Amino acid sequence: MLRTALLASLCAVPLHAQDGGQLYTLYCSACHGADGKGATGGQFPPLAGSPWVLGDAARAVKVVLHGLHGEVEVDGRTFNLEMPPQGAILPDDQIAAILTHARSSWGNKAEPVSADFVKATRAASADRKGPWTAAELLKLHPLPASTPPIANLLSQVYQGEWQRLPDFSTLKPGNIEEEHDGKISIAKAGFTELFGMVWQGDLTAPEAGEFRFRLDADDGARVLLDDKEVVKVDGIGPMDGSRAKEGKIKLTAGAHKLRVEYFEYKGQEGIALSWRGPGIPSWRNLSDKPPKTGPDPIVIGPQNGRAVVYRNFIASTTPRAIGIGFPGGVNLAYSADNLAPELIWTGAFMDGSRHWVERGQGNQPPAGESIVKLSGTPILPKEARFRGYKLDPAGNPTFAVQIGGLTLQDSWKPTDAPDENAATRQPALQRRVSLKGSGSGLELLISDQSESKVFDDQEVSFADRFFIHTEGVVNLINRGGKTYLKLLPGETATFDYRWNR
Ligand code: HEC
Structure with missing residues (x-):
């Protein structure tokens, strides 16, 4: 079945013919991002909205053919990196397809680029040795006046x-x-x-x-x-x-x-x-010169759809915190001291620059938004011991804790909340706790934040900003301003941690 489909598609179109999107994914997205905004949180220059991609196509064709190095300003930001030449590996029709795709995606609107145009540009710049500088290209192909930032x-x-x-x-x-x-x-x-x-x-x-x-x-x-x-x-x-x-x-x-x-x-x-x-x-x-900053941020985030782990000092939690940045812009910091998920947040995961070379100084705050502090104290009885964590193939963690004869498995992964509409999609994390072994069961602290409330035995809300939704029958208890989950050996409880948009 699979083979027939593959053969059929091979017969119908020669493979190099021009799926610009697919070729973009293969040859450009590692650096410029699947969304055209620049990979690794904007470390690389964006193609979305870039005047280099729009207008006179010769500019972008030459960048792809021969590469680019030295300072280049894109969208109010200066980059000083190196783009490798791709002219030797990519034939004219593939470059045309890729640039046509880039010029009509992510909000970009510019005419398609033909294989003939790429061919002519390649011939006209055949004596070019080495990558271009932005200044050289701008002399040949000036950018149209850009829209002012204000x-x-x-x-x-x-x-x-x-x-x-x-x-x-x-x-x-x-x-x-x-x-x-x-x-x-x-x-x-x-x-x-x-x-x-x-x-x-x-x-x-x-x-x-x-x-x-x-x-x-x-x-x-x-x-x-x-x-x-x-x-x-x-x-x-x-x-x-x-x-x-x-x-x-x-x-x-x-x-x-x-x-x-x-x-x-x-x-x-x-x-x-x-x-x-x-x-x-x-x-x-927004000004004629940029504000001086500390080291450039090194944005750490999920790679190729896989969650990423950050082991370093994270602000607002304990020194032995394990940070997990999931795909989809949801993040978790689990404290191996308090055996508890302590922080969750949306958007960017961590800026690694402070701790990149050594362990650096001080604590790094989460790089994203909508930070929720779930708890700040141990959530299990004193005899509880951390037994490490495992990552599944997608990089999603399961933290293990032993309490006498009981083992608690605490698994986290990103989840799409029920709202299917991408624009209004609520970022959400799914947590699954299960208890194995023998004993009388556990009361697990879900939140010690006084603003948390339990509704209908099903939902814990934090000042309307954020809520935890439970699936199935879950025994939630509110006592003394804290919320607990009662769990018996053999039981599993699943929660969604969802942000209100
Ligand atoms: C290995 C990483 C890498 C790959 C792969 C890559 N680029 Fe680039 N690209 C860069 C870097 C880095 C720059 C900026 C170079 C500089 O600072 O001078 C850049 C600059 C550009 C620019 C001009 C600046 C801008 O943001 O508009 C265009 C256009 C561009 N690349 C298109 C492409 C296309 C199309 C592909 C795929 C065929 C591609 N690049 C593949 C790294 C890459």
Whole structure:
């Protein structure tokens, strides 16, 4: 059956003919991501929304033929990596199919690329030795003017002597200037000391959700969205990253009113602002220079649909925590000290940069969002002993604990919540606990968080943000503000840990 189907498909179309999507998966997605957003959480440059992919196709054809190295700016971010040439392995029709796919996927809209065009471009650049630099390619094939990061940006300059951010509404501004490049910049202020500046414009959130803003300034600055302060750096000081601050805000998809205020006392001056969030997988500049940051994040996440394990100090749990990043943007930190799942969160898993080389300093907070602290104390009787964990072929863990003659198996995996609609899909984790051996059974602490409540013996809710749903008959007990599960030898209980969208 399988063989016939395969033969049939081989006869119908020669294999190299042009399934652009499949070829993309084979030759590009390891670095640029299945979703075109750049693999490993945006470590690699995106093709989704990249002006390099759109417009004049010669640019992208040449990148694929000969490779690219050195600095390249994509979507407000600078990369300095190396893309290997693929011209020797990929024939013209396959390059055409891949680029046609990339130009019509993930929101990209540009005309198809023909095999003839690739052939002509290959011939025209036949004497090219070694990979291109972005500068060389841009000279030959300039990018169309990119859309400014902030729309309808206006600025006003103020003069005065301040050591903290003033109340600009009480001050007399200079002329209103239009900032067509849509970037926060003091380059054209006309002053280098004793001045202030206010920008106003429209910032468009590509999707709804929580956005982070990173701000640094010499001297002070603050950022407001829809008149709400999001982040502030105040007082006098340098812009070297030591005073940089981060703030976050929930935004609906669409345009929001952005206001940025800034003042400079004396000496050096500057402001730097960037943001990230749903639809913006890595920091994107809103200013003419990016804020200085610590080491570049090394995003650790699931690989090839398999969960990944992180063994290092994770903030808000105990030193012997085991982090698991599952596919689908759900994550768990299990404490081998308290024998308990302690943190779960959605979105990105961990930033490994702090602990990449050595164990580094301090605890690394989860990189994602919607962090739920389930408990912070031992959840089993004192005699309980950790017996390690096993991973199934998908990388999903089962933690084992021995309590006298009983063994508790605690298994976790990602699950699709019943809502089939991908856009509103609730991220969820499934937990299965089973008890084997002999004894009188166990009371397992499910949550010691005072905001947790049990409903209908079936659901534990955490201040409406998050809930645990049980399947089948499960014996949940609420006592003294804590929630327990009663489990007898031979019993198994299954729960979904679901986030409310
Ligand atoms: C081994 C990893 C790797 C593979 C495989 C790969 N690329 Fe790239 N690609 C990169 C890197 C890294 C850069 C940025 C190079 C730099 O910093 O100068 C890049 C840059 C690009 C760019 C320009 C920048 C951008 O983001 O738009 C395009 C277009 C591109 N690649 C297309 C492709 C296509 C199409 C394929 C498949 C045929 C592919 N790449 C395969 C690593 C890869």
